[in-house]
Amino acid sequence: MNLTIYQLYFWLGADLKFVKDLVFSAAVKKEIGFNPSIRLGTEYSMVDFFKLRIGTSNEPNTYSGGIGIIYQFVQVDYAFFSHPDLGLTHQFGLIIRFTKN
Amino acid sequence: MKLFFLLTIFFSFVPILYAQVDTTTLQNNLYDILEDATTDKEGVEYYDLVEYLVQNKIAVNTASIAELMKIPNIDRQSAIAIVRQRNLLGGIKNENDLRSAEGVSEELIDRIISYLIFGDVKDVSFFDSINKNFKAIDFTLRSRGIYDLQQDKAFSDGKYYGSSWKIYNRFVVSKDKNIRVGVLIEKDPGEKSFNDFTTFHFYARDIGFIKNFVAGDFLFEFGHGLTLWSRYSISKGIETVGILPRNGKGIIPYLSSDENMSLRGAAVQFSFNNFNFYTFYSVRNLDGSIDKSTNQITSIRLDGLHRDSSEVAHQRIVNEKLLGISADYSFGEIGSVGLLYYNSTFENDFQHNSLLDPSGNSFDYFAGSYSFTFGKLYFSGETAYNKISLATINSAEIAVDKNFSLLFSYRNYPYDYWSLHSNGFGEKDGTQNESGFYSGFKWRTSYGNIYFYYDQFKYPIGDEKLPLAIKGNEFLIYYSVKPFRDTEFRLRYTNQLKESVAAINGEYGVLSRRKDNLRTELLYKLSKFIQMRSRIELVKTYATAISSEEKGLLLFQDVKYAPTASLSFSGRIVFFQTDSYDSRVYEFENDLTGVMSNPALYGDGMRWYLVARYNTSFGLSLSMxxxxxxxxxxxxxxxxxxxxxxxxxxxxxFQLDFKF
Known part of the structure; x- marks a missing residue:
């Protein structure tokens, strides 16, 4: 009997901080049955609590951008993303950090 | 500059957390050395040799230059520098004494440290070994079973005589470094008998003038391998300068599972100060094919497989008798010279079908080798004569300083130079029908290490079907840097342009094929117990005459985890995608001790493995x-x-190792 796999992928990437406040990211995603996708991105910390992000990828060709706002233990993220079928889409994120500090 | 690494493996359902490791220096060293053999050959014999050298360490304070050069990948300049250091200090007491030696790089010391023993170590004589302390006899047993859970068609059809188990058993009794008795029996998948292959030897050393003696199976390595060598040798790779010159090790007791490689009989080495004299005799039956009508040998088979009636019919039917003598003389730091003669006589004549085939049944070989040091220049080479033509290889190494060295080497192996036992340096196996010029350098800088080689080669007779000359060239550039402690980045690019004879539109012609290979790799430690290795590799091939372009990609993540000194795990997940077998990507794997695997991956898919190892306190080691x-x-x-x-x-x- 053959093994059926619906979705299985490998994601390998690195972040590089050239200068303070500026992080470059690169990653490759490989899913079986699809060509590898290269993803590049940049995050700039304009001030301590505000981050600006922009990124692009191939396979499929997409672009994206967004912001991140951090206030004490709460982080709110917003991004727009050019979905190949749905057009421009919007995504929101909420992160709450539980730390000793 | 700060560098942060984010490594993530996402799976749809279950995160797979395997990891781990064999952190033994032996395995780490071997991984880098053997990965360059980018073929699907298993480097078993080389592995066994290295393991033997690690278990029988060389005493750094008494070893001659020739003995130090038995260490894999050590160069002569470094061996001389080690001897000078011990003369300067009156002895090398520890690793720090060695690291302070002028002319020996840190990188080389990391690689050779496993083979050395420091301090005031005196070799026990053979007679002391047999007269005293009988309790100090070592017994080692290695048993291994390998089973493919999916049955190949040949097994499900009942084509093969035996089961799909691969079974390996090895037993060694040794006393000091002076006496060793070893037996190995092995069965390949499909073979019927558990002892389809058996090898054994009795080895003794330092019996008066007799430096080495072997009865049973053995190898003999001379010079650069144009006449006599083992079947396995390291291919071109990141050892751009260390790959040449080679150091023939003379007599080597044989206990590996390659079935058609060793000589069987007896060999002895007499030693008088700087002069060594060797003689050896071998009688063995090889696998092959004999034409029933002409009674001539049509081929010799080296795969050692006897799984069905066809393969069994070829089993051990080609008889060879081999008798040889050799001598060498060492001038100490200046250099050495060596001579060799041997005759190989087969019971049957060879069938001469093409210009590359041998003819007759008796073959004589004469060879001379040399190595000389003049300051920063080191020359070495070998020339061999088979009573028909001359084969030669000559190399010059320039050690500008301990951080920069250059190597140039010229080789010429005529099409009518045929030797079953040779394994000279070259683009292809066989030490026949090839000429070439190799140049390389290694350069250690404070910004990282750079290795480079460029090799041009030519085959005077490209193929039997179209006997035109074909040619090719290849270069490699390799860069490694350690930006932080416990973190290493590697970049390796190879480019090969090679012609071959192929059928194009129904007619034979010369096809030029280009292959580019780019590999980036990151090795880092997450903690004292966890090591990681991430790799991205790209392959691109292009065949000119048919305008065929193919691409290949490989990604993998390794994790090694050793929570205690006795327990370790090693795991890898690989994703790959290639257009066909021609754009395949090799992936050298960690495996059980003594097993080397370098599978070629092609198509679209994934591979993963887990290796676990547990060492008990009473000499038993289990691994799977x-x-x-x-x-x-x-x-x-x-x-x-x-x-x-x-x-x-x-x-x-799975494998069991037991020492008692």
Missing amino acids: KYSELIKPNEKTMGSGDTLINRNVDNRLS
Whole structure:
């Protein structure tokens, strides 16, 4: 009997901080049955609590951008993303950090 | 500059957290050395030799230059520098004394440290060994079983005589470094008998003038390998300068599982100060084919497989008797010279079908080798004569300083130079029908290490079907840097342009094929117990005459985890995608001790494995490996006898090592 796999992928990437406040990211995603996708991105910390992000990828060709706002233990993220079928889409994120500090 | 690494493996359902490791220096060293052999050959014999050298360490304070050069990948300049250091200090007491030696790089010391023993170590004489302390006899046993859980078509059809188990058993009794008795029996998958292959030897050393003596199976390495060598040698790779010159090790007791490689008989080495004299005699039966009508040998088979009636019919039917003598003289730091003669006589004549085939049944070989040091220049080479033509290789190394060295080497092996036992440096196996010029350098800088080689080669007779000359060239550039402690980045690019004879539109012609290979790799430690290795590799091939371009990609993540000194795990997940077998990507794997695997991956799929090892306090070591190759979009894998009617190919192997 053959093994059926619906979705299985490998994601390998690195972040590089050239200068303070500026992080470059690169990653490759490989899913079986699809060509590898290269993803590049940049995050700039304009001030301590505000981050600006922009990124692009191939396979499929997409672009994206967004912001991140951090206030004490709460982080709110917003991004727009050019979905190949749905057009421009919007995504929101909420992160709450539980730390000793 | 700060560098942060984010490594993530996402799976749809279950995160797979395997990891781990064999952190032994031996395995780490071997991984880098053997990965360069980018073929699907298993480097078993080389592994066994290295393991033997690690278990029988060389005493750094008494070893001659020739003995130090038995260490894999050590160069002569470094061996001389070590001897000078011990003369300067009156002895090398520890690793720090060695690291302070002028002319020996840190990188080389990391590689050779496993083979050395420091301090005031005196070799016990042979007679002391047999007269005293009988309790200090070592017994070692290694038993291994490897089982493919999916049955190939040949097994399900009942084509093969035996089961699909690969069984390996090795038993060694040794006393000091002076006496060793070893027996190995092995069965390949499909073979019927558990002792389909048996090898054994009795070895003794330092019996008065007799430096080495072997009865049973042995190897003999001379010079650069143009006449006598083992079958396995390291291919071109990141050892751009260390790969040449080679250091023939003379007599080597044989205890490996390659079935058609060793000589069988007896060999002895007499030693008088700087002069060594060797003689050896061998009688053995090889696998091959003999034409019944002409009674001539049509081929010699080296795969050692006896699984069905056809393969059994070829089993050990070609008889060879070999008798040889050799001598060498060492001038100490200045250099050495060596001479060799041997005759190889087969019971049957060889069938001479093409210009590359041998003819007759008796073959004589004469060879001379040399190595000389003049300051920063080191010359070495070998020239051999088979009573028809001369084969030669000559190399010059310039050690500008301990951080920069250059190597140039010229080789010429005529088409009518045929030797079953040779294994000279070259683009292809066989030490025949090839000329070439190799140049390389290694450069250690404070910004990282750079290695480079460029090799041009030519085959005077490209193919039997179209006997035109064909040519090619290849270069490699390799860069490694350690930006932080416990973190290493590697970049390796190879480019090969090679002609071959191929059928193009129904007619034979010369096809030029280009292959580019780019590999980036990051090695880092997450903690004292966890090591990681991440790799991205790209392959691109292009065949000119048919305008065919193919691409290949491989990604893998290694994790090694050793929570205690006695327990370790090693795991890897690989994703790959190639257009066909021509754009395949090799992936050298960690495996059980003594096993080397370098599978070629092609198509679209993934592979993963886990190796676990546990060492008890009473000399028993247990290890196992489980691996899976999965191609979800395929219905079958393999072809012909190796066809599997599933898209998963999985294998289980386990091993027991016991020393008492």
